[in-house]
Amino acid sequence: MHAQSLLNRAALVLRKVGPDTPADEALRIEMAARKSWSAVERRALTRAVYSYFRWLLWLPEKEAIQAKVDQALSLQDRFEKNEKDIKPQALAARAVPEWLAGEMELPVSFLRQLQRQPTLWMRSRKGQEQQVATSLEDCDVVETAIPGAVAPLKTLRYKGTRDLYRSPDFQAGRFEIQDLASQAVGLLCNPQPGETWWDTCAGQGGKTLHLADLMDNKGLLWATDRSKRRLDVLAKRAARAEVFNYRVAAWEGEEKLPTKTLFDGILIDAPCSGVGTWQRNPHARWTTSPQDVAELSQVQKRLLTHACVALCEGGRLVYSVCTLTRSETTGVIEAFLRTHPDFTLETATTLVPGEFDSNGMYIAVLRKK
Ligand SMILES: C[S@@+](CC[C@H](N)C(=O)[O-])C[C@H]1O[C@@H](n2cnc3c(N)ncnc32)[C@H](O)[C@@H]1O
Helix, strand or coil: CCCHHHHHHHHHHHHHCECCECHHHHHHHHHHHCCCCCHHHHHHHHHHHHHHHHCHHHCCCCCCHHHHHHHHHHHHHHHHHCHHHCCHHHHHHHCCCHHHHHCCCCCHHHHHHHCCCCCEEEEECCCCHHHHHHHHCCEEEEEECCCCCCCCEEEEEECCCCCHHHCHHHHCCCEEECCHHHHHHHHHHCCCCCCEEEECCCCCCHHHHHHHHHCCCCCEEEEEECCHHHHHHHHHHHHHCCCCCEEEEECCCCCCCCCCCCEEEEEEECCCCCHHHCCCCHHHHHCCCHHHHHHHHHHHHHHHHHHHHHEEEEEEEEEEECCCCHHHCHHHHHHHHHHCCCEEEEEEEEECECCECCCCEEEEEEEEC
């Protein structure tokens, strides 16, 4: 039996989870109210809540919520001790919803990765990887070959227990917490100093900041999103990272574009079903539906069709989604190429969790003839 206080805390959070409150949000609310908790206590609670959703279909329905969390943690411990103890057939049937098999292959390496604790990846400014790793401690510099990229990705893997957001290196903008797969998107964009780029779905700016760093802060970046709130966060992060060569505007994927500028490169990091994040966010496995996939693929096609007009001849159009469903990956790009013969597909890269110790990601690089 795991500590009763941990089970009670997890039950408290799980009771707040509902249609309008995803598990990550419920956890954030609880943590914000418990300022005195240590990083170790916070991590234990996150592990308990997420184990519950990882092993949900193994748990008996009628038990009290604390007993279910206890069982989920036991399953997590057992799996971490010997992964082969949980049979592949059981993982295929219970670790993901049934509809997923109609949208993607389910190799056992992928299913096992979904049940593991995720790795914490970080991105430092270009050339400062070793300096940041040494300063933080418990941090390795890792080089990974990304299919289609001209150079390996140099990234940081953190194994310690500190609250990184409070570290002086973070406050000084020397690194960002960013998944390896998300960093691969910037690498495949490969923007050059002095170019003009448009990050159409910039959100809170994870990839905008990476593009700016790859461009040595030279050139111009447009960052747009439908969410003003997210763009406000982007502005704060950009100030911390000392990124100034960007403009922000609202854009919701409509035909009317936010600027008449023609770009050397456009990144469409589109809204998606997020199947590639199900290791990090296991609650989403049970709230995402085939209908979401169908609707999002329409949004993705619309974003591509409208944004591509702003590309100059020979420019690069990069489409990325942190999902692996056929409808939102190859399906979207094949449909786009059928109606846009002036574009060619240069590379299509799929990062499958299990092959890469990261989120799942699909990245297509197209070029305008
Ligand atoms: C995958 S997230 C972007 C993450 C971001 N690029 C980053 O690296 O931090 C997708 C973004 O698309 C935005 N979005 C959703 N629907 C949109 C639409 N129709 N037009 C433009 N942006 C949209 C969301 O607000 C969200 O910020």
